[in-house]
Amino acid sequence: MSKATRATGALAAAGAAFTVHTYDYDPNADRIGLQAADALGEPPERVLKTLMALVDGKPVCAILPSDREVAMKKLAAAIGGKAAAMMKPADAERMTGYKVGGISPFGQARRVPTVIEAAALDQPFVYINGGQRGLQVRIDPADAAHILDARVAPISAEMRSG
Structure with a gap:
């Protein structure tokens, strides 16, 4: 596995x-973010997942703890929109230039508005996908927000079981 990706290059340039941390990615995991947290031996609130969504039809990147779900109304409000929905996986791959399971907010093919869950900034450090399945970068969440020019807002809800 290469540890040099567009994401790590963008972080280095910034x-x-x-x-950089690697782990054994399980493509069959029910929840990829939780599998990453378990593999890294970190609590799920410290391992963030990157999701691509549409707010009023425009692409948005949402970053939140792996044990949370996006609250679509909160995400839309954070961007100043009315409605949000998850982006289809194939569209997310085209938009970001990354494969699902390896989507990083850093070094995306096209820069889009980004929102980070406010609770993530309570952590001393977080793990965020490094642009490849099984690759995470450990970074100060405030640095990540700054580099991404991200909005920090409460955009998550507790994950439903089942």
Whole structure:
């Protein structure tokens, strides 16, 4: 596995302090973010997932703890929109230039508005996908928000079981 991706290149170019971590990606996991947290031996609130959504038909990147779900109304409100929906996986791959399971908010093919769950900034560090399945970058969440020029807002809800 290459540890040099567009994501790690973008972080290096931004002068970010980060480390790269690999884990055994399980394509059959029910919840990829939770599988990553377990594989890294980290609590799920510290391992963030990157989701691509549409707010009023326009692409948006949402970053939130792996044990949470996006609250679509909150995401739309954070961007100043009315309605949000998840982007289809094939569209997310085309938009970002990354494969599902390896979508990073850093170094995407096209820059889109990004929102980070406010609770993530309570963590001393977080893990965010590094642009490849099984690759995470460990970074200060405030640095990630700054590099991404992200809005910080409460956009998540507790994950439903089942």
